[in-house]
Amino acid sequence: MTQTAAATTTEIGPAAPKWQGLALSVVRVVVSFLFLCHGLQKMGLFDKPAVPFATWPGWYAGVIETVGSLLVLAGLFTRPVAVLLSGTMAYAYFVVHQPDALLPLQNKGETAALYSWIFLLFAVVGPGTYALDTWRRRRKS
Secondary structure: OOHHHHHHHHOOOOHHHHHHHHHHHHHHHHHHHHHHHHHHOOOOOOOOOOOOOOOOOOOHHHHHHHHHHHHHHHOOOHHHHHHHHHHHHHHHHHHHHHHHHHOHHHHHHHHHHHHHHHHHHHHOOOOOOOOOHHHHHHOOO
């Protein structure tokens, strides 16, 4: 059984970093696009009226979500922006959703919880292969 596991790891091992970087980049782009829609919705696009200008925390959250998602989409300053977005969504979960009920399914906080964890993942692992951060790092060295 050990030989089979080792053979499988060896077969996909050398190509794994290339595919992991690509997959991470694709997930980053898709998640940040969806999050951009979330932020733009607060600004009055799509099906909801705009959050009133300069109201706390809704309007500021919309600005952070919109600008932050554009930066993460491009892969620019991904790690620090992802920390900010993760915190924004954690705040949304604990302040807006969690008081309504204990579990995310009951308090309609699944989206906020998922975004918080996904952005935390980007903060830890980085933007992936296809990102402006990666291009800048390669250009410096």
